[in-house]
Amino acid sequence: MTSRNKLTTYRGKRHFGRTREPQGGHASAGDTLCFVVQIHDASTLHFDFRLEVDGVLKSWSVPEGPSPDPQDKRLAMPTEDHPLEYRDFEGVIAEGEYGAGTVMVWDGGSYRPLSGKKGPSRTFSEALEHGHASFWLDGSKLHGGYALTRFRGGGPGWLLVKEGDERAGARGTPDARRARSVRSGRTPEARRPGGGRGEGSGDDRGR
Numbered sequence: 001m002t003s004r005n006k007l008t009t010y011r012g013k014r015h016f017g018r019t020r021e022p023q024g025g026h027a028s029a030g031d032t033l034c035f036v037v038q039i040h041d042a043s044t045l046h047f048d049f050r051l052e053v054d055g056v057l058k059s060w061s062v063p064e065g066p067s068p069d070p071q072d073k074r075l076a077m078p079t080e081d082h083p084l085e086y087r088d089f090e091g092v093i094a095e096g097e098y099g100a101g102t103v104m105v106w107d108g109g110s111y112r113p114l115s116g117k118k119g120p121s122r123t124f125s126e127a128l129e130h131g132h133a134s135f136w137l138d139g140s141k142l143h144g145g146y147a148l149t150r151f152r153g154g155g156p157g158w159l160l161v162k163e164g165d166e167r168a169g170a171r172g173t174p175d176a177r178r179a180r181s182v183r184s185g186r187t188p189e190a191r192r193p194g195g196g197r198g199e200g201s202g203d204d205r206g207r
């Protein structure tokens with residue numbers, strides 16, 4: 001499937017006259033594969049974890065966010081492929097539109113697939129299709145090996161888990177409300193319309 005066709009679902013959910021999200025199709029893949037983690041303050045606050053695979057960003061919604069602790073198994077629900085340009089998207093998705101709320105780039109960088117036990121005969125994309133892929137992240141916040149594993153038994157869910165390597169830690173869950181953009185240094189709250197006043201002060205909770 002071409003990356004254009006892979007974005008049919010993404011485009012079908014959005015009105016590009018009413019959202020500044022990218023339509024996609026203009027970014028060319030670089031020499032390295034990229035990943036991005038966005039904090040999306042929509043109907044529920046969650047993290048969106050995206051990996052570049054075959055010209056698009058494969059995407060999972062991770063309610064609790066990625067953890068550096070290998071003991072933490074983070075639920076990751078697959079969502080539609082996003083265009084590569086989405087790695088740069090921060091902003092407000094208007095009320096009434098799909099995913100309405102604010103999007104902030106929490107982390108990003110490059111990644112490399114880790115060769116699995118089955119050896120290099122299986123591509124990273126094939127490994128994901130088979131329901132298990134591991135990869136090494138070089139981000140500003142996330143580092144080291146992580147694995148995505150689909151639940152056995154046909155459910156839609158996946159788990160995102162840190163692998164036990166030298167970059168493992170025990171810092172646990174990032175606080176999405178206090179997290180800051182790696183691009184702008186701002187918090188999700190500060191990006192809300194009228195929310196700049198309380199930037200970093202922790203007031204205006206829950207609105």
Ligand code: MN
Nearest residue numbers: 040048061099
């Ligand atoms: Mn989302």
